[in-house]
Amino acid sequence: MTINLLAIDTSSEWCSAALYCAGHITQQLEYRPKQHGERLLAMMDKLLTDAHLQLSNLQAIAYARGPGSFTGVRLAAAVAQGSAFPAHLPLIGISTLAALAHAAFRQHQQQWILAALDARIGEIYWAGFEITTIGMVTALTAEQVTLPNSVMLPNSPIVPIKQWYGAGSGWAVYGNELRASTELTAAQVNGEIICTAHDIALLAIQAWQAGTIEILEYSAPQYIRNQVAIKTSERERRS
The missing domain is CATH 3.30.420.40 (ATPase, nucleotide binding domain)
Known part of the structure; x- marks a missing residue:
């Protein structure tokens, strides 16, 4: 079965989207601190347009589930779910640490x-x-x-x-x-190696082909840290 898959990552200062199509990966990658929301959808649209595909031509959407920036992880999960739902596509959440190791x-x-x-x-x-x-x-x-x-x-x-x-x-x-x-x-x-949508896509494809992936109906960010916001006094104590 031919697999077309779109992957996204906004877990760090870098913003990326990658399309796996016909056995090849094309990626959009930009350094965009605090500007992911302004660029991510445009990057996804360009990848699909250049490949002459629509969301309905995909088999799944993969996203970096975390850990990472709280806002960035939530953004990727929300965009993935918002894109997958109308096209009835499954979601695949991939660990940013696993993708970093793969990179x-x-x-x-x-x-x-x-x-x-x-x-x-x-x-x-x-x-x-x-x-x-x-x-x-x-x-x-x-x-x-x-x-x-x-x-x-x-x-x-x-x-x-x-x-x-x-x-x-x-x-x-x-x-x-x-x-x-x-x-x-x-x-x-x-310390310069980063997690990007390229490796998110590769890990999602590997797991899909091996039949070991947990396909989600709803996106599920992974934060690891129980306390997303730590009080100023706690930060000062640790510094």
């Missing part, structure tokens, strides 16, 4: 990834992943939000520290703390 594999051929995103207020979202040679992602830890110095590599007797790779904005912001807690070297990390 590290796709761009740098890394197999064991500790993905970390800046969660603000001195914390990071993080999880450990293993990527197979064909790009299938398996989570080795739960996705969590902690202080950078609380992060630990998954305990594995068969994966030495030198084979791990750190990816994501968490490493850019808290590199010293993370390297100290994980014992990774500076050569083993890349």
